[in-house]
Amino acid sequence: MMQYSWALYAREVKRFQKILLDTLLSPIVSLLLYLSVFGVILGNSFVFGIPYVSYVYVGLLTMSLVNASFSNPAFALVIGKNLGTNVDLQVVPLRPFGIAFAYAFAAATRGMLTLVVAVLITVWFVPSITILNPLLLIVTLVMTGLLFGCLGVIFGAYAKNFEALTFVTSFVLQPMIFLAGTFYPISSLPGFWQTVAAWNPVHHVMNAVRYSVFGISDSNVFVSYGVLVGLLGIVLVLSHVFTKKFLYR
Amino acid sequence: MKYALEIKGVTKEFDGGKGKFTALDNLSFSIEQGKIHGLLGPNGAGKSTLISLITGMQRPTSGSLFVFGVDVVKDPQAAKKLIGIVPQELVIEAAFTVYEVLYYFAGMNGVPVQNRKQKIEEVLASLDLLDKINERARSLSGGMKRRLMVAKAMLHDPKLLILDEPTAGVDVSLRQKMWEVVRTLHEKGTSVLFTTHYLEEAEQLCETVTVINKGKVIKDGNLKDLQREFSKELISFELYKPDVAHAAGVYKEGNEFHVVYKDLADDMRTLIAHYGDNIKTIKSGAASLESIFLTLTK
Numbered sequence: 001m002m003q004y005s006w007a008l009y010a011r012e013v014k015r016f017q018k019i020l021l022d023t024l025l026s027p028i029v030s031l032l033l034y035l036s037v038f039g040v041i042l043g044n045s046f047v048f049g050i051p052y053v054s055y056v057y058v059g060l061l062t063m064s065l066v067n068a069s070f071s072n073p074a075f076a077l078v079i080g081k082n083l084g085t086n087v088d089l090q091v092v093p094l095r096p097f098g099i100a101f102a103y104a105f106a107a108a109t110r111g112m113l114t115l116v117v118a119v120l121i122t123v124w125f126v127p128s129i130t131i132l133n134p135l136l137l138i139v140t141l142v143m144t145g146l147l148f149g150c151l152g153v154i155f156g157a158y159a160k161n162f163e164a165l166t167f168v169t170s171f172v173l174q175p176m177i178f179l180a181g182t183f184y185p186i187s188s189l190p191g192f193w194q195t196v197a198a199w200n201p202v203h204h205v206m207n208a209v210r211y212s213v214f215g216i217s218d219s220n221v222f223v224s225y226g227v228l229v230g231l232l233g234i235v236l237v238l239s240h241v242f243t244k245k246f247l248y249r
Numbered sequence: 250m251k252y253a254l255e256i257k258g259v260t261k262e263f264d265g266g267k268g269k270f271t272a273l274d275n276l277s278f279s280i281e282q283g284k285i286h287g288l289l290g291p292n293g294a295g296k297s298t299l300i301s302l303i304t305g306m307q308r309p310t311s312g313s314l315f316v317f318g319v320d321v322v323k324d325p326q327a328a329k330k331l332i333g334i335v336p337q338e339l340v341i342e343a344a345f346t347v348y349e350v351l352y353y354f355a356g357m358n359g360v361p362v363q364n365r366k367q368k369i370e371e372v373l374a375s376l377d378l379l380d381k382i383n384e385r386a387r388s389l390s391g392g393m394k395r396r397l398m399v400a401k402a403m404l405h406d407p408k409l410l411i412l413d414e415p416t417a418g419v420d421v422s423l424r425q426k427m428w429e430v431v432r433t434l435h436e437k438g439t440s441v442l443f444t445t446h447y448l449e450e451a452e453q454l455c456e457t458v459t460v461i462n463k464g465k466v467i468k469d470g471n472l473k474d475l476q477r478e479f480s481k482e483l484i485s486f487e488l489y490k491p492d493v494a495h496a497a498g499v500y501k502e503g504n505e506f507h508v509v510y511k512d513l514a515d516d517m518r519t520l521i522a523h524y525g526d527n528i529k530t531i532k533s534g535a536a537s538l539e540s541i542f543l544t545l546t547k
Contacts, residue, residue, distance in 0.1 A: 003356070003359060003361075004356070004357055004358070004359055006356070007353055007355075007356020007357045008353070008356075008357050010353060010356065011349075011353035011356075011357070014345070014349065014353070015342075015344055015345075018344045018345075019344070083340060083343070084338050084340040085340045085341070085342055087306070087336055087338075087340055088340075088342075088354060088357070090304070090305070090306040091304050091305075091306065091329060091332070091334050091336075092329060092354070092357040092358055093325075093326040093327070093329040093330045093358065093359065094326070094357060095326060
């Protein structure tokens with residue numbers, strides 16, 4: 001069955017390659033805009049002894065990965081529902097988890113590609129960064145891509161139209177990213193918001209990525225990795241369940 | 250294994266706003282291997298629902314379906330490997346070329362990478378689409394898109410090909426081409442199930458038919474037997490003034506009126522007594538599939 005899922009994975013990778021400019025341009029422009037704004041305003045400050053620009057740069061890259069991984073399957077599935085092309089998923093001999101995982105891995109691939117190209121283009125604008133643990137960083141990024149890829153599958157399978165998906169992106173995902181310590185350490189937030197941020201899974205993703213790059217952490221890094229691994233397990237199961245329930249009718 | 254498809258006591262209910270709606274009601278029939286079988290019925294009869302159950306897209310509320318002996322409900326993946334489906338709606342991945350559409354769909358149906366190119370070219374050639382292989386799928390005409398849908402269904406050499414209204418909205422020459430493709434597949438041993446609104450098509454292609462209405466089988470069997478059975482029982486007549494009160498059991502088809510009779514002489518006398526000199530012509534003759542269909546589904 002691996003071969004069947006691989007074909008679906010390859011198709012989804014091909015799909016975003018068809019719109020490569022849209023796929024890459026938007027997150028890179030956003031990244032450069034954020035960098036220029038934060039670089040000008042807070043360029044001389046430090047966080048945990050690290051230049052703020054480097055600190056926020058890693059957060060912004062992680063944000064690009066999260067957004068790209070989530071939107072790839074979510075929009076592909078909702079477009080498929082609207083055009084009727086999801087019927088292809090229903091008639092081929094693929095099991096629901098084979099479909100869900102193919103979409104999630106394609107999403108992670110898009111997220112990683114976006115991140116790599118964004119780094120190649122923007123790394124010249126930030127102070128040099130020495131990655132403390134490259135292997136841990138790669139594992140963390142792949143897990144993050146898969147986590148949000150699975151969430152994209154879940155919402156893509158569930159959402160009936162683009163309005164529902166836009167609602168989730170604008171009113172759930174973006175606030176979570178902004179409350180995750182993407183732009184600042186959560187310890188600088190007022191007490192109540194620190195508690196909210198500590199319960200925010202995106203914060204633990206940010207914390208794990210920053211730990212693997214800088215060796216610093218905003219909160220307990222073992223909790224962050226525990227949350228990342230635990231959530232990944234949950235969303236892998238849920239992506240199968242939602243695909244079975246909503247794509248198989 | 251004798252049957253390509255066996256449907257046993259299948260019921261499908263949907264939860265609607267006004268309670269449960271029964272789309273298929275204890276439906277049973279079977280298709281022998283290697284046959285071209287027509288599934289006929291008016292709009293809303295349950296044909297598309299039945300196809301979605303056969304292809305594993307939906308599950309029946311009760312009953313069972315077997316494709317070449319494989320239980321569709323218990324092992325939908327194994328059943329899907331045996332089935333090729335051409336859905337009614339023209340749905341094509343707009344971003345891809347014809348080759349890409351077929352390449353990935355073939356992969357999703359288990360066609361090995363090394364065989365895909367050859368298989369795609371072979372299928373496209375059989376449908377006169379080979380020259381469009383590198384064109385964007387969305388730029389194809391309606392008829393070409395329809396053929397592309399058929400190509401998708403043929404890629405993995407299914408043992409049972411299901412065509413849901415395959416010639417809806419296509420011109421006469423393309424329809425003839427489709428029939429040719431179906432016949433060629435049939436000659437190679439593929440079993441075919443198709444639904445159609447063009448009864449002439451069913452008469453041309455089918456060996457056996459099942460007529461369903463309101464989710465129930467109302468007639469099932471060999472097409473020739475069905476025609477023979479009904480041709481014995483039909484009186485057809487034309488009227489000078491058609492807008493009159495009609496005798497019991499009379500129905501209209503084009504300019505003609507028909508009635509199924511039990512006794513030819515008695516029923517002729519009854520009709521002549523009822524219509525009198527309003528009758529322009531009257532005869533008993535072979536029923537077309539269309540008149541059989543109308544008789545069965547009215």
